[in-house]
Amino acid sequence: MKKQITKDAVYAVSDGVVARKIENEIILIPIDIDIRDKESELFALNPAAQVIWKRLKGKKSLKDIIADLTAEYNSPAGVIEKDVIALVKELLKRKLLLEVSKN
């Protein structure tokens, strides 16, 4: 069953992932690699995704992260929100992120 992403939720990086920075990219390495599970392959974060990733520390809700980024990058809220939700969705699918609580 697919989990609904809500902006009130707080997300944190899973314990089962190691992040390594190489050549301007952050590579996410899941610890348990299941060869049949395509979702468990390495995942690279580009510089824009890294900005979001660094804020997923299990403290702020997505709503607050979106607000912070919108203010910081002086960008339309809709664009930032779309990027944040898309990344969180992908990371959750790959089990690289966990929902820790809902505000």
Place this chain on the structure above:
Amino acid sequence: MINKKFDIQSARDLTGWAYTEMKWPSESEAKEATRKRNTLLQSISGKVTSHYNGNKISTGLLSPGCMTCGQGTWSCLFVGSLCTAHCFYCPQDRKDKKDRPPMESGILFDNPDDYVGYLEKFKFRGVGFSGGEPLLKFKEILAYIKKIKERLGKGIYVWVYTNGDLADEKKLSALKEAGLNEMRFDIAARKYDLKGVARATAIIDKVTVEIPAIPEDYDIVKRCLPRLEALGVAHLNLHQLHASQYCYKQFAARGYTFLHQPEIAILESEMTALSLVKYALDHNIGLPINYCSLIYKHRLQKKGYRKRYQAFTQEGYEGATESGFIRRLSIQDTPVNLKKMVKVFRGKDCRDSLWSFNKNGSELLVHHSLLKYIDFNKQGLFLTYFMPQLSPERDEDFELSKEIALNGNRNIFVGKKLVYQLKLKDPVTINSFQKLFIEKKDFPDVIKKFYQNYTLKTKAEITDMMGEKERLDYLQTWEFIGSGLYEIY
């Protein structure tokens, strides 16, 4: 622990062209079967006993014979290859009409004295006579049992497998008289006819029913359970069907699902066995049931075999893995540099038996306790795994072959055969190897640190890192036996 790539490749190699004719679970079928098995296991959890690292489950006690199997002190003597039955699940070649002499682990034992010498030398605590149909060799079995009991007394537990065809009162009484402890009946061979079992329970101290868990026979076995209990049967052993080259076609014709495991097992057989365990528990049937999965046999019986001969072939600088292989660690360098290393060992008061040089002095074999004195930023570490094994004669493939005298007339050989060799080059990988397999630290923690500390300067090096991780994963094959029922795929 489970290496799917390796298992799938082995199954393909083992079955050859037949692989495509066999039904293997799809990803969704494997998921569904895992869910069903988990539900079954959950429903019996707390009511069954788990043995040997979760590799075996049972309701009630195991037979003393099964315990010697789990402890690696069981010898199975195949007294002959002919049989009176023709079971669809038999893993042996039934078309071969030539009888074979008594064999154990590839060694001919056509003389009870030699066999008892072997049991004594390797400290066996249990003996099972198997076949073919062992009672076709009744006189021989009787002679072996008499000799075993005469020389080893009550310290050894003896049982005989049979399909029941020849288990008449006279034979059973003679076996009892000779000191037989247990009879095991495969009642599936004769449509679950209980006459032989009934006869035996009146004569033999312990009677066990040992059958494969056949999916189509679930209801018949269910109905048999209270009858077996009433007859005084001590144990019911349910085996998982094993697909060999001689029976896979019959299994395929029945629509069974084959599983990728080190030895090819049948999915529906495991489900049947677990369902029977659940049924017995739900209906308060007191008969102890032991589920003997194929992975249990692969892990525990083979470990027992290796452990038995390991002590005879392991050198002071080598180590033994949990699964009974012999692990050798070594460094290759110039003789001058290696001698410098030895100087360090001596300076630390390490015993001389903890290292050794190869013939030309270019390789230093070191005990794992010395790894802390070696700088792996300058050196790679060579790993070599050996399998301890028996041989009727000196085997040139053995690195070391020791002659073992069973008595004044008969010798056999114990040696070790190289099974895997690898060089670890990266210091982080070598450190992880030590943490995982020498210090036995938690696997995910060590792997996490491996990923965090592996030197990565370019993206191209990620491939190297993943390769090193795969090597560490694969080493588990030689290091650990594994626990629990096997993953379904």
